[in-house]
Structure formats: structure tokens, C-alpha cells
Amino acid sequence: MRKSLLMKRRNFIQVTGAACALLPLTPVLYAKDDSGKRPNVLLIVADQHNADVMGNAGHPVVKTPRLDRLAESGVRFDRAYCQDAICVPSRTSFMTGLYPRTTGCVDNGNKPPFPERLYPLQHVFRQNGYRTGCFGKRHLPNAGELALGWDRSATTIKDPSDENYYDWVTERGQLDAHKRDFGGSHDADLMSRITEVREENRTSTYATDKTLEFLKACKEEGKPFFCWTNYIFPHQPYTPLKKWADMYPPEKTELPESVTEPLENLPPEMQGWRRNTRRPWNLGTAAKDHDLYRRYVAYYYALTSEVDACLGRLVDGLERMGLSENTIVIYTADHGDFVAAHGMVEKCALGHNVYEDTLRVPLIVAWPKRFLEGAVNKSLVELVDLYPTLIDLLELKRPEDAPKLPGKSLAPSLTENKPTGRKYAVSENWNQATVITERYKLGVWINPGPIPKYKTRDNRERFPDQLFDREKDPQELNNLIDDPKYTSVKKELRAYLDEWSGSTPNTGKRQYVSNWVSNS
Numbered sequence: 001m002r003k004s005l006l007m008k009r010r011n012f013i014q015v016t017g018a019a020c021a022l023l024p025l026t027p028v029l030y031a032k033d034d035s036g037k038r039p040n041v042l043l044i045v046a047d048q049h050n051a052d053v054m055g056n057a058g059h060p061v062v063k064t065p066r067l068d069r070l071a072e073s074g075v076r077f078d079r080a081y082c083q084d085a086i087c088v089p090s091r092t093s094f095m096t097g098l099y100p101r102t103t104g105c106v107d108n109g110n111k112p113p114f115p116e117r118l119y120p121l122q123h124v125f126r127q128n129g130y131r132t133g134c135f136g137k138r139h140l141p142n143a144g145e146l147a148l149g150w151d152r153s154a155t156t157i158k159d160p161s162d163e164n165y166y167d168w169v170t171e172r173g174q175l176d177a178h179k180r181d182f183g184g185s186h187d188a189d190l191m192s193r194i195t196e197v198r199e200e201n202r203t204s205t206y207a208t209d210k211t212l213e214f215l216k217a218c219k220e221e222g223k224p225f226f227c228w229t230n231y232i233f234p235h236q237p238y239t240p241l242k243k244w245a246d247m248y249p250p251e252k253t254e255l256p257e258s259v260t261e262p263l264e265n266l267p268p269e270m271q272g273w274r275r276n277t278r279r280p281w282n283l284g285t286a287a288k289d290h291d292l293y294r295r296y297v298a299y300y301y302a303l304t305s306e307v308d309a310c311l312g313r314l315v316d317g318l319e320r321m322g323l324s325e326n327t328i329v330i331y332t333a334d335h336g337d338f339v340a341a342h343g344m345v346e347k348c349a350l351g352h353n354v355y356e357d358t359l360r361v362p363l364i365v366a367w368p369k370r371f372l373e374g375a376v377n378k379s380l381v382e383l384v385d386l387y388p389t390l391i392d393l394l395e396l397k398r399p400e401d402a403p404k405l406p407g408k409s410l411a412p413s414l415t416e417n418k419p420t421g422r423k424y425a426v427s428e429n430w431n432q433a434t435v436i437t438e439r440y441k442l443g444v445w446i447n448p449g450p451i452p453k454y455k456t457r458d459n460r461e462r463f464p465d466q467l468f469d470r471e472k473d474p475q476e477l478n479n480l481i482d483d484p485k486y487t488s489v490k491k492e493l494r495a496y497l498d499e500w501s502g503s504t505p506n507t508g509k510r511q512y513v514s515n516w517v518s519n520s
Contacts, residue, residue: 074366
């Protein structure tokens with residue numbers, strides 16, 4: 001009977017913003033379960049996971065059985081967007097619930113000017129009596145409270161002040177093999193090669209093992225936990241285990257039609273990447289030998305399947321420890337990957353902050369018996385919505401001087417399938433701000449300011465803003481910025497960006513966030 005009911009509810013429900021056909025669930029008490037225990041939170045973040053590269057998202061090739069099961073047991077948000085398609089700014093944003101221009105972190109090298117006033121999630125959870133753990137690729141600025149507040153942590157960088165993967169893999173005799181992946185792969189075409197690190201010694205295994213140790217300790221102590229588990233993959237280097245690579249033969253891997261998109265369609269830095277013939281991003285060579293593209297895409301799929309298997313170990317661990325019914329599990333990513341769309345590799349943060357491939361991310365949220373099962377919500381969502389959602393669900397108290405949160409709680413969507421009510425989503429890095437609606441997307445170039453690390457040029461004088469009609473052009477190949485038929489659309493989206501930039505605190509201005517001025 002139970003299985004039959006689950007199967008019925010796991011028929012995916014398409015939520016489009018109209019009233020849902022299902023009756024609302026009975027109101028739930030979020031903050032405690034039936035036994036009075038406070039619910040746990042397991043936040044699992046992959047790095048650079050393209051939202052389309054999952055079985056539950058309809059991908060015809062990639063195998064993600066554990067992510068598919070998670071989606072069947074919870075709610076998948078089909079249109080979730082990161083606030084900056086770069087690792088550190090995105091992570092800083094969703095962990096603080098604030099936009100990058102507010103945190104002052106718009107690039108991997110930035111440190112927020114006022115880190116002690118940001119109150120990241122681990123700080124709030126700890127102040128509310130939770131045990132906090134962070135394992136894997138944290139990739140937050142090493143500044144103030146952003147780096148503090150963990151009862152236990154283990155990182156994948158070489159950090160003598162913390163448990164770290166380098167010491168762990170050295171003891172196992174495979175440090176050199178790991179270094180060949182993360183250093184030697186720069187000599188490989190599109191940074192793609194088979195790893196020599198054994199499965200039990202991978203960074204993903206390390207993060208998973210350390211997480212399971214933490215969950216077990218929390219179980220024994222009887223303490224609620226907030227645990228943030230981070231996987232380096234499917235981010236480059238694209239160095240999968242052979243067992244996963246064998247699932248995706250490169251010669252059978254299909255490439256997107258846009259792999260041969262004309263260069264003149266693309267922003268200048270992306271054009272430069274497409275012309276480059278030097279490894280590792282030798283896209284100019286791959287343009288003449290598509291086998292290089294195919295291997296990169298196949299290895300990206302393989303890394304995604306590896307992350308999927310690790311997630312499965314975590315979910316199995318929760319069930320084995322009797323924690324699954326009282327744990328909210330969230331899966332997402334900091335940003336996406338082109339996966340050869342537009343002929344590009346990785347995210348090319350220097351060149352844009354507009355394309356769907358890198359801005360849209362997977363977002364699955366599950367809590368047995370409390371959230372809908374097998375629902376797909378197509379409303380616009382921003383990753384800054386995660387913070388207020390957890391505050392709402394768990395009735396967490398924040399400090400009185402904490403900044404106002406711009407995001408929306410997703411609790412009504414999780415329990416009653418309500419649309420989020422968000423009409424616009426915004427993502428912004430140091431050189432381009434983008435506003436997204438249900439149908440359209442407008443990318444506006446910004447004065448990048450002085451960023452010596454990249455020597456970024458000002459695109460306002462050399463490339464037009466970008467406007468896409470995603471209903472007619474889902475691959476984002478046709479820039480409509482100068483099409484008179486879309487003048488009213490452009491004006492509407494520009495007006496919203498004006499309103500948003502005027503009302504969103506720009507406290508990070510001196511960290512290279514400039515007031516943007518469009519060229520069109």
C-alpha cells in the first residue's frame with residue numbers, strides 16, 4: 001500500500017504558476033517532528049553542475065539514479081538561478097542570503113569589506129543550538145565569520161589549521177596522483193584525462209566519509225545538525241575514474257548543435273577562448289577535432305555520475321542511522337558548466353554572466369512526510385532563497401542587526417506546490433548583470449573597474465547588451481537587443497534592473513562592484 005501511494009505521488013507534477021490541481025497539504029509544524037526533535041539539514045553542493053545534466057531533468061544519456069530518487073521524494077525547482085556564476089561569490093551569496101553586490105564578493109579573489117555583519121548560515125544554526133559541520137570544497141572567503149562557526153570541518157585544500165584532504169591522501173600514498181589531476185591536467189586537451197587516484201582516495205570519497213562520521217557523532221550525541229557537504233566535481237579538471245568514464249564512450253557522445261555557433265555571436269573573451277589553440281582550453285583545436293569536445297563532455301557526465309553515487313551514500317547513511325525522516329536534504333550547485341554549448345568549456349566567467357548553461361543550477365529539496373514528493377516547480381527561484389527558506393522552516397532566530405534578506409521563502413512551494421511569485425531573477429558578476437523572466441533574459445554590461453588579476457576590458461564599448469527570447473530560442477543563439485519588435489521587453493527589463501540596483505545595498509562597491517551603465 002505504502003509503495004503504491006508513493007508511486008502515485010511520484011508522478012511528476014508540473015507547476016507553471018497557475019493554481020495547482022492538488023489539494024494543499026495539511027499545515028505542518030516545521031520546527032519539530034512528531035517526537036519533538038528539531039529537524040536536521042544536510043546541504044549538498046556540487047561544483048559546476050549543469051542543471052540539465054540529470055536523469056530527473058530529462059537528460060537522455062547521463063545516469064543519476066540517486067539524484068532521481070531524491071527528486072522523486074521531494075521537490076525539484078526547474079528554474080533555480082545562482083547570483084554569480086563563479087564559485088566564491090555564489091557560495092558567499094547563498095550562505096549569507098545576500099546578493100554579491102551587497103557582500104562585496106563578486107570574484108573568487110574578493111573578501112567582503114564587512115564580513116562580521118553577514119551572519120552566514122552556520123553562524124545562525126550554531127546560535128540556535130545546532131551542531132555544524134562542513135566537509136569538502138568549502139571555497140568561501142577566508143574572512144571573519146564566513147570562515148568560522150563550524151563545530152567540525154574537513155577541507156580539500158592544504159590547510160594545516162584544519163583536517164584536510166592533502167594529509168589524508170598523503171597517508172594513503174596517492175598525493176602525487178592527485179597532483180597530476182589538479183596540476184598535470186593543464187597539459188591535457190580541454191583538461192580531460194582519466195585519473196590515477198583510486199576511488200577510495202578521491203576528494204569526493206573524502207568529503208562523503210567525513211560527512212558520515214559527523215552524522216554518526218550527531219546521532220550519538222542526540223544533537224540536531226546543519227551539515228554542508230561540498231564536492232569538487234563535476235568542475236574541472238575533468239578527471240573521472242575509469243569505471244564512470246566507461247559508462248559514456250566519447251565516440252557515442254552527442255554534442256549540442258550550438259557547438260559550432262559563429263564566433264561573432266559571442267562576447268569578446270568567449271571569442272578569444274574559441275580561437276585558442278593552447279592547452280588546456282584549446283577550443284580552437286577542438287573546433288577542428290570534435291573528438292576533443294566529445295571526450296570532455298563524456299568525462300563531465302562521468303564526474304556527475306560519481307557525485308550522484310556519493311550523494312547516494314549520504315542518503316543511505318541517513319536511513320541507516322534512522323535520521324532520514326527528520327532531515328531536510330538539499331542538493332544544488334554554485335553554478336553550471338557549458339558542456340560544449342556555444343562551443344565553450346567550463347564557465348568562462350571572464351566572458352559573461354548571462355548564459356543559461358552556467359546561471360541555472362539544479363535544486364532539489366526533500367523532507368519525508370513534510371514536503372511534496374515528485375513535484376517539479378517551474379517558478380523562478382534564486383539561490384538567495386535558500387537562507388530565508390531555512391529560517392522559515394526551522395523558526396531560526398537571527399541577530400537583531402542582521403541585514404534584511406532579499407530572498408523568498410520556498411516553504412509554500414515545498415508543502416503546497418505554490419508558485420514562488422517571483423517575476424524576475426537577477427544574477428550579477430563584475431562585468432555583466434542579467435535579469436531573467438519566465439520568457440526573456442537581458443544581459444547588461446558593467447564597467448568592470450580595476451581588476452588587476454584579470455585585466456578585464458570594458459565590453460560596453462565593444463559588444464552590445466544581450467536579449468534572448470527563450471521561448472523561441474532556448475539555446476540563446478539570437479541576440480534581439482536591436483530588434484524593434486522587442487523594444488518594450490527591453491525597456492521593461494532595463495527598468496527592473498534600474499529598480500533592483502537602486503534598492504539593493506551596494507556595500508561592496510569598493511570591492512570592484514561598479515554602478516552599471518548599459519550601452520543600449
